Amino acid sequence: xxxxxxxxxxxxxxxxxxxxxxxxxxxxxxxxxxxxxxxxxxxxxxxxxxxxxxxxxxxxxxxxxxxxxxxxxxxxxxxxxxxxxxxxxxxxxxxxxxxxxxxxxxxxxxxxxxxxxxxxxxxxxxxxxxxxxxxxxxxxxxxxxxxxxxxxxxxxxxxxxxxxxxxxxxxxxxxxxxxxxxxxxxxxxxxxxxxxxxxxxxxxxxxxxxxxxxxxxxxxxxxxxxxxxxxxxxxxxxxxxxxxxxxxxxxxxxxxxxxxxxxxxxxxxxxxxxxxxx
Amino acid sequence: xxxxxxxxxxxxxxxxxxxxxxxxxxxxxxxxxxxxxxxxxxxxxxxxxxxxxxxxxxxxxxxxxxxxxxxxxxxxxxxxxxxxxxxxxxxxxxxxxxxxxxxxxxxxxxxxxxxxxxxxxxxxxxxxxxxxxxxxxxxxxxxxxxxxxxxxxxxxxxxxxxxxxxxxxxxxxxxxxxxxxxxxxxxxxxxxxxxxxxxxxxxxxxxxxxxxxxxxxxxxxxxxxxxxxxxxxxxxxxxxxxxxxxxxxxxxxxxxxxxxxxxxxxxxxxxxxxxxxxxxxxxxxxxxxxxxxxxxxxxxxxxxxxxxxxxxxxxxxxxxxxxxxxxxxxxxxxxxxxxxxxxxxxxxxxxxxxxxxxxxxxxxxxxxxxxxxxxxxxxxxxxxxxxxxxxxxxxxxxxxxxxxxxxxxxxxxxxxxxxxxxxxxxxxxxxxxxxxxxxxxxxxxxxxxxxxxxxxxxxxxxxxxxxxxxxxxxxxxxxxxxxxxxxxxxxxxxxxxxxxxxxxxxxxxxxxxxxxxxxxxxxxxxxxxxxxxxxxxxxxxxxxxxxxxxxxxxxxxxxxxxxxxxxxxxxxxxxxxxxxxxxxxxxxxxxxxxxxxxxxxxxxxxxxxxxxxxxxxxxxxxxxxxxxxxxxxxxxxxxxxxxxxxxxxxxxxxxxxxxxxxxxxxxxxxxxxxxxxxxxx
Numbered sequence: 001x002x003x004x005x006x007x008x009x010x011x012x013x014x015x016x017x018x019x020x021x022x023x024x025x026x027x028x029x030x031x032x033x034x035x036x037x038x039x040x041x042x043x044x045x046x047x048x049x050x051x052x053x054x055x056x057x058x059x060x061x062x063x064x065x066x067x068x069x070x071x072x073x074x075x076x077x078x079x080x081x082x083x084x085x086x087x088x089x090x091x092x093x094x095x096x097x098x099x100x101x102x103x104x105x106x107x108x109x110x111x112x113x114x115x116x117x118x119x120x121x122x123x124x125x126x127x128x129x130x131x132x133x134x135x136x137x138x139x140x141x142x143x144x145x146x147x148x149x150x151x152x153x154x155x156x157x158x159x160x161x162x163x164x165x166x167x168x169x170x171x172x173x174x175x176x177x178x179x180x181x182x183x184x185x186x187x188x189x190x191x192x193x194x195x196x197x198x199x200x201x202x203x204x205x206x207x208x209x210x211x212x213x214x215x216x217x218x219x220x221x222x223x224x225x226x227x228x229x230x231x232x233x234x235x236x237x238x239x240x241x242x243x244x245x246x247x248x249x250x251x252x253x254x255x256x257x258x259x260x261x262x263x264x265x266x267x268x269x270x271x272x273x274x275x276x277x278x
Numbered sequence: 279x280x281x282x283x284x285x286x287x288x289x290x291x292x293x294x295x296x297x298x299x300x301x302x303x304x305x306x307x308x309x310x311x312x313x314x315x316x317x318x319x320x321x322x323x324x325x326x327x328x329x330x331x332x333x334x335x336x337x338x339x340x341x342x343x344x345x346x347x348x349x350x351x352x353x354x355x356x357x358x359x360x361x362x363x364x365x366x367x368x369x370x371x372x373x374x375x376x377x378x379x380x381x382x383x384x385x386x387x388x389x390x391x392x393x394x395x396x397x398x399x400x401x402x403x404x405x406x407x408x409x410x411x412x413x414x415x416x417x418x419x420x421x422x423x424x425x426x427x428x429x430x431x432x433x434x435x436x437x438x439x440x441x442x443x444x445x446x447x448x449x450x451x452x453x454x455x456x457x458x459x460x461x462x463x464x465x466x467x468x469x470x471x472x473x474x475x476x477x478x479x480x481x482x483x484x485x486x487x488x489x490x491x492x493x494x495x496x497x498x499x500x501x502x503x504x505x506x507x508x509x510x511x512x513x514x515x516x517x518x519x520x521x522x523x524x525x526x527x528x529x530x531x532x533x534x535x536x537x538x539x540x541x542x543x544x545x546x547x548x549x550x551x552x553x554x555x556x557x558x559x560x561x562x563x564x565x566x567x568x569x570x571x572x573x574x575x576x577x578x579x580x581x582x583x584x585x586x587x588x589x590x591x592x593x594x595x596x597x598x599x600x601x602x603x604x605x606x607x608x609x610x611x612x613x614x615x616x617x618x619x620x621x622x623x624x625x626x627x628x629x630x631x632x633x634x635x636x637x638x639x640x641x642x643x644x645x646x647x648x649x650x651x652x653x654x655x656x657x658x659x660x661x662x663x664x665x666x667x668x669x670x671x672x673x674x675x676x677x678x679x680x681x682x683x684x685x686x687x688x689x690x691x692x693x694x695x696x697x698x699x700x701x702x703x704x705x706x707x708x709x710x711x712x713x714x715x716x717x718x719x720x721x722x723x724x725x726x727x728x729x730x731x732x733x734x735x736x737x738x739x740x741x742x743x744x745x746x747x748x749x750x751x752x753x754x755x756x757x758x759x760x761x762x763x764x765x766x767x768x769x770x771x772x773x774x775x776x777x778x779x780x781x782x783x784x785x786x787x788x789x790x791x792x793x794x795x796x797x798x799x800x801x802x803x804x805x806x807x808x809x810x811x812x813x814x815x816x817x818x819x820x821x822x823x824x825x826x827x828x829x830x831x832x833x834x835x836x837x838x839x840x841x842x843x844x845x846x847x848x849x850x851x852x853x854x855x856x857x858x859x860x861x862x863x864x865x866x867x868x869x870x871x872x873x874x875x876x877x878x879x880x881x882x883x884x885x886x887x888x889x890x891x892x893x894x895x896x897x898x899x900x901x902x903x904x905x906x907x908x909x910x911x912x913x914x915x916x917x918x919x920x921x922x923x924x925x926x927x928x929x930x931x932x933x934x935x936x937x938x939x940x941x942x943x944x945x946x947x948x949x950x951x952x953x954x955x956x957x958x959x
Contacts (some may be wrong), residue, residue: 013533013748014559014879018525020845045724046527050836050860053527074846098860143422225563238561243881267528267863273895277689277883278563 001042001058002261007247012229012236013246017046017263018265021055024075029057031076032070044069045244045264047138049101054138056081056264057186065190068143071135073101081139091132092140099134099268106131113128141268147189148270149239151215151251154184159211173251173258177234182224185247186212193214222278321683346888373666430466438462454544482810493666497540509678514541519875522868528879530559537665545669551575557659557716558864558878569662569716569878570669573604574658598664628858646677646785653774653782654680654717661712663692670694672713679706687895690882702898715882717776723865724773724876725827725857726762730755731772733824749823757872761857764841766828769867775820784819827857834859844868862884 002009004026008069010016017025027045033041048055052073060067070078084092095107105127108131132140156171178184192212194205213223218241225238233253241246244266271277396793408416408514421433437460443451451458516539523529528537538556546554552658649655654677660669686700691707698704698711749772762768774782821829830838838861844854859865864880920928 008531011529011534014530015527016529017523017529018844020529047717050840051842102835176427221565225561227565228486230487231493232486240563273687276895276897277687 052101
């Protein structure tokens with residue numbers, strides 16, 4: 001998620017949103033928010049298809065982890081993405097082809113070795129899986145990307161006594177040392193339980209800030225490409241697991257506002273070869 | 279601190295000398311604030327008289343107190359001794375008189391003087407008599423002695439205090455005298471001054487951000503000096519092209535693009551390059567590469583480039599300079615460049631030994647000759663890690679390395695000297711790998727509208743010769759309309775196809791029939807493996823130059839090229855067309871009427887495939903593990919033997935040599951040559 005004002009930071013990732021799309025998005029997202037009666041809305045990213053690209057917007061109310069996603073191929077009309085089941089998600093993770101750009105395009109799922117086993121078990125089971133259309137795949141891919149790589153800097157969100165998570169409006173940005181340390185970036189996903197079992201765990205822990213997993217433990221090592229730009233004033237983080245996920249952060253200085261944000265701009269394909277590529 | 283000590287001491291002296299009179303004295307000094315010297319002189323006289331009276335009575339006690347005050351009194355004596363020596367004293371006098379004329383107002387003098395006069399008179403032996411003025415001077419010099427710690431002296435300090443009292447006109451300043459003294463001292467505290475007590479030094483900002491800013495400032499300076507010399511240098515207008523790319527959703531940022539442009543101009547004038555273009559940006563895991571493509575220079579200039587010492591990274595330059603075979607060794611032995619050079623020569627000589635060496639059964643293909651200034655190495659490539667940073671020249675492509683680069687898949691790190699560890703082994707630095715990928719991307723994705731280039735023949739048609747034909751820019755080229763540009767059949771490749779061999783023109787690898795690798799990239803060469811005759815290898819061939827991109831093989835089930843309008847609403851004549859490669863994600867060409875440009879922004883990796891299976895990069899399987907030789911029935915003659923010892927070998931060699939000599943004696947001349955020839959093979 002990122003603010004439309006911060007588009008210039010996306011240049012560090014080598015991409016941008018052209019003026020037509022910017023103009024379209026700025027208006028249409030505002031209308032979307034109003035029409036769907038959400039309190040918050042932001043652009044999530046763009047998934048590049050062969051024929052058309054999908055812009056993805058997200059809307060949420062109180063709970064930031066309960067987000068609804070909308071897609072648009074023309075930045076004007078927005079359609080809600082369907083919810084998907086766990087099983088569908090599993091199937092979606094088996095698709096490695098490019099998005100086409102047609103929401104109704106159907107992917108025939110491979111019927112791999114599994115089928116043979118089921119045949120042995122129960123011959124009556126239908127072997128043909130239901131094809132998955134691109135709309136569903138989009139939904140699944142977003143879910144996977146959010147879980148795997150969506151990140152925020154430490155301190156930008158906090159948890160109150162009631163365990164509710166809020167955006168930290170006083171967030172000034174990470175310090176110079178923290179900026180280049182992967183432990184200061186958190187996976188932005190719910191369901192993290194702080195372990196305070198040992199004293200060692202408790203040393204640097206602030207229970208209102210350390211509310212997510214940090215990305216330093218991500219495997220394989222080097223799955224994040226952290227780079228310092230603008231002579232140290234800005235950092236960018238690119239996920240190599242999901243090429244296209246781009247995160248930037250610049251702390252507040254005399255010259256700049258504190259900014260952070262992320263956008264996905266890619267093909268929506270997970271890098272399955274990451275292990276050998278590092 | 280020392281000032282405080284001094285003060286204490288003077289007060290002690292006052293106490294010791296004249297317990298009753300001292301307070302009145304001070305009052306006397308303070309009360310006639312605006313009076314002038316007359317008063318003071320009178321006070322002085324009074325004091326000295328009293329001193330004289332007290333002297334004898336309290337001499338013993340004072341001597342004691344002098345002893346206890348230790349060092350100070352010792353210094354006094356020294357001072358006095360110095361003063362007694364005629365000339366020096368005069369000199370001092372002059373000094374003091376000079377100083378007298380300066381700031382310290384006359385009123386302030388008396389108090390310190392009177393105190394010290396006492397002190398001095400006590401410590402001086404009785405028979406040594408000084409005049410009053412002399413005593414005054416002696417005292418003053420002492421008071422003006424700077425403290426070692428704070429570089430101030432009592433005299434100045436006292437005069438400042440009195441000045442402040444006079445300025446502020448405080449009543450009963452004596453009650454807050456200590457406070458005044460502290461205040462004056464505090465004012466003197468300058469944190470910046472060197473060695474000042476408890477100073478805070480201003481630390482200069484050493485942030486990288488500042489350095490970066492300085493680097494970028496340099497780009498501006500050079501530009502201004504050169505005055506944009508137009509000596510036929512060709513460089514596309516990057517700024518206007520970047521507008522087109524922005525329409526396609528590609529951008530490095532306007533600001534950065536401008537700086538890249540400035541940096542390129544600088545590189546161009548520095549290296550004397552004829553033409554160049556911004557090739558693209560490859561993202562690495564730690565740093566990124568900005569890549570510039572430049573025309574090869576004329577031969578005359580060549581040596582200059584390689585020999586230049588002021589290049590930022592001599593290793594990289596050297597790499598281009600030397601033979602290609604031992605590049606990785608070179609990387610390791612960078613320290614002595616010149617020696618390296620010699621080593622290289624020696625090693626390459628060793629490769630064709632004059633004596634017979636045991637032959638390895640697997641035939642190695644002869645090293646393919648590197649294409650120089652043509653084909654794959656038609657252009658030079660400069661890379662830099664950050665905008666404004668030094669440009670490093672990449673060495674030419676080595677065909678063998680290119681073959682391997684097709685089989686491996688490694689992220690770039692951003693460090694040109696990083697060693698590529700892969701299977702099959704690349705055996706080279708990242709610079710070479712980068713150069714290979716650039717060559718592959720260029721060959722696959724450099725496209726232009728049809729008709730922009732024509733074959734360099736009379737009728738503009740290709741001749742029936744092997745290898746890529748020379749092409750030239752068509753002077754009569756008419757820009758295509760945007761609708762036409764949208765049609766993929768109106769776009770052609772203008773960079774020669776790289777054969778599986780790793781070259782653009784086929785070279786017969788003599789005697790290496792089996793080792794030609796068939797590539798997944800549509801190698802037409804098949805069946806040659808069956809014919810085991812060296813001279814009969816079928817030449818590889820690829821698509822001709824200037825074949826339309828619509829004829830490219832499909833990338834699994836999606837076309838290998840996609841074209842679309844960048845905008846949905848703009849009128850067609852203003853609407854840029856973007857052609858993207860699906861095979862090399864990140865390679866785009868944007869065109870608007872007569873303008874077109876290609877760029878690559880990505881991680882330098884090819885899209886392997888679109889299906890479930892092909893998405894996975896399957897590395898080349900490992901070769902079979904060699905089995906131990908086992909004796910069998912079929913080959914009974916072959917048995918294992920113990921290796922001969924050195925002595926046995928020598929004896930054998932001598933025997934052979936003798937036989938040879940006998941032969942030579944028998945048959946002279948021609949036979950010899952033949953033998954040598956056979957050995958060399």
